[in-house]
Amino acid sequence: KEKPKNPWHKAVVIFIAVLGIIAIVALVTTAVLQNKPLQQKFKYGIVLDAGSSHTAVYIYEWPAEKENDTGRVKQKHFCQVKGPGISSYSLSPEQAGHSLRLCIQEAVLNVPRRRHHETPLYLGATAGMRLLRMENQSLCDQVLGSVEKVLQSTPFDYQGARIISGQEEGAFGWVTVNYLSDRLKQGSGTTGALDLGGASTQITFATNQDETGESAENTVTFRLYGNDYFLYTHSFLCYGKDQVLKLALAQQTQAGASTLLDPCFNQGYSTNLSYSSVYSSPCITTQKPLAAGEGFTHRGTGNALQCQEVVRRIFNFSGCTFSHCSFNGVYQPPLQGQFGAFSAYYFVMNFLNLTSDTLENNMEKMARYCSTPWTQIKQQFPNVKEKYLAEYCFSGTYILFLLTHGYNFTSDTWSNIKFIKKISGSDAGWTLGYMLNLTNMIPAEAPDTPPLPHAGYVTLLLFTSLLLFLILLCSLRSLWVRCTSQRQII
Ligand SMILES: O=P(O)(O)OP(=O)(O)OP(=O)(O)OC[C@H]1O[C@@H](n2cnc3c(O)ncnc32)[C@H](O)[C@@H]1O
Numbered sequence: 001k002e003k004p005k006n007p008w009h010k011a012v013v014i015f016i017a018v019l020g021i022i023a024i025v026a027l028v029t030t031a032v033l034q035n036k037p038l039q040q041k042f043k044y045g046i047v048l049d050a051g052s053s054h055t056a057v058y059i060y061e062w063p064a065e066k067e068n069d070t071g072r073v074k075q076k077h078f079c080q081v082k083g084p085g086i087s088s089y090s091l092s093p094e095q096a097g098h099s100l101r102l103c104i105q106e107a108v109l110n111v112p113r114r115r116h117h118e119t120p121l122y123l124g125a126t127a128g129m130r131l132l133r134m135e136n137q138s139l140c141d142q143v144l145g146s147v148e149k150v151l152q153s154t155p156f157d158y159q160g161a162r163i164i165s166g167q168e169e170g171a172f173g174w175v176t177v178n179y180l181s182d183r184l185k186q187g188s189g190t191t192g193a194l195d196l197g198g199a200s201t202q203i204t205f206a207t208n209q210d211e212t213g214e215s216a217e218n219t220v221t222f223r224l225y226g227n228d229y230f231l232y233t234h235s236f237l238c239y240g241k242d243q244v245l246k247l248a249l250a251q252q253t254q255a256g257a258s259t260l261l262d263p264c265f266n267q268g269y270s271t272n273l274s275y276s277s278v279y280s281s282p283c284i285t286t287q288k289p290l291a292a293g294e295g296f297t298h299r300g301t302g303n304a305l306q307c308q309e310v311v312r313r314i315f316n317f318s319g320c321t322f323s324h325c326s327f328n329g330v331y332q333p334p335l336q337g338q339f340g341a342f343s344a345y346y347f348v349m350n351f352l353n354l355t356s357d358t359l360e361n362n363m364e365k366m367a368r369y370c371s372t373p374w375t376q377i378k379q380q381f382p383n384v385k386e387k388y389l390a391e392y393c394f395s396g397t398y399i400l401f402l403l404t405h406g407y408n409f410t411s412d413t414w415s416n417i418k419f420i421k422k423i424s425g426s427d428a429g430w431t432l433g434y435m436l437n438l439t440n441m442i443p444a445e446a447p448d449t450p451p452l453p454h455a456g457y458v459t460l461l462l463f464t465s466l467l468l469f470l471i472l473l474c475s476l477r478s479l480w481v482r483c484t485s486q487r488q489i490i
Pocket residue numbers: 050051052053054085126127128196197198199200201240241242343344347348351388
């Protein structure tokens with residue numbers, strides 16, 4: 001006689017099964033939602049690069065909760081200020097601040113209004129203002145004052161306008177290049193930074209600690225993400241491409257002649273230059289020649305070898321009191337590793353198509369470009385700004401000479417140089433490194449990494465829930481079997 005089945009048994013088993021499934025689903029859902037990244041809240045930072053030839057406004061953004069992660073800050077917006085660099089407004093300082101307004105308005109539109117008050121705004125001025133300060137501290141202060149007035153009136157969190165040192169310009173360029181190429185966290189080999197501006201040029205690279213002892217002014221140490229970096233850096237004031245052209249023109253017009261035949265300009269190129277446009281720069285230490293009139297005719301003869309000799313004369317290779325020197329008696333340890341060359345290095349070498357060839361081939365291409373008649377150059381590049389076009393022979397010859405004879409790159413190490421404009425969508429330059437440093441977004445010590453990244457955490461949880469579910473299922477099944485098959489034959 002079969003023992004009556006207890007109707008409650010089935011109900012109990014089904015109830016436990018449903019309960020178990022609900023518990024597991026609730027567990028997984030909570031875990032996933034609990035750790036779902038918060039609504040991406042972004043933070044912003046703005047840096048104005050007040051260069052000798054122009055001012056540029058960079059807006060950076062990053063996910064708010066990931067501030068200390070490397071490589072998270074990206075360039076969101078770039079605005080090139082119309083007109084010359086702020087140091088050119090020395091005779092009408094008010095115009096310096098006014099010239100920034102359009103790009104500031106663009107910045108106001110590109111940063112969400114609710115973030116304006118917490119968005120730091122910095123202005124860093126470079127070699128153009130260093131030269132103005134050398135010439136006339138009062139005019140320099142007036143220009144900075146005019147800029148400060150405009151920046152203080154913006155809705156952003158104004159953090160100051162100042163002239164950064166050449167050392168800062170070099171070191172922060174290095175930080176930017178290595179932050180964007182994600183080389184800081186791994187503590188692996190870093191990339192050197194080569195920056196060519198209009199009024200100065202910087203070289204910065206990591207070196208061995210014992211190499212830094214010879215010249216304190218050329219040494220910068222960083223502790224980033226738990227790694228110590230001993231950097232060599234030097235900024236050559238007056239060796240930006242605009243100022244070095246003035247040095248070359250001054251060298252060639254010492255006799256005060258009314259015509260200059262210049263091998264660094266294409267055959268057939270001719271323009272009138274005033275002596276004051278050359279000799280007014282604080283980079284020119286020689287006096288304007290007494291015999292000189294108001295101006296001279298600047299005529300091109302387009303000869304690369306003779307141009308190299310013109311360029312050589314603006315370097316001084318004697319008088320080195322250190323174990324190694326680059327030029328002008330400046331200490332430089334042996335070059336190490338890969339290099340990123342940006343700003344005017346990129347503008348010029350990219351135009352001349354000298355960015356991906358051997359040094360020997362580049363020298364030949366350069367010679368061919370310089371010996372091309374000016375009429376042919378203008379026909380070939382009708383849309384390129386004439387000032388840039390006319391100077392490419394000089395600038396390219398200068399860059400090749402600076403990198404080889406100046407910094408001692410050779411045929412073998414030439415391929416270590418990459419000519420770059422951007423890295424992962426952000427411009428290579430000192431501004432990002434400057435902001436990262438001032439906002440403390442590169443911690444000295446590596447931030448604690450979570451034991452398990454979010455995805456790993458959810459996977460683990462899903463796996464254990466599945467395991468739990470299977471165990472529950474098996475135990476329920478055996479319970480079911482026992483209940484339903486329990487028959488007592490009486
Ligand atoms: O660092 P400093 O010395 O203050 O100068 P800067 O910041 O103004 O210098 P840039 O790197 O902006 O530009 C350097 C030079 O490159 C020139 N330049 C800019 N764009 C160029 C292009 O497309 N082709 C050739 N030259 C260019 C510019 O006129 C400057 O003479």
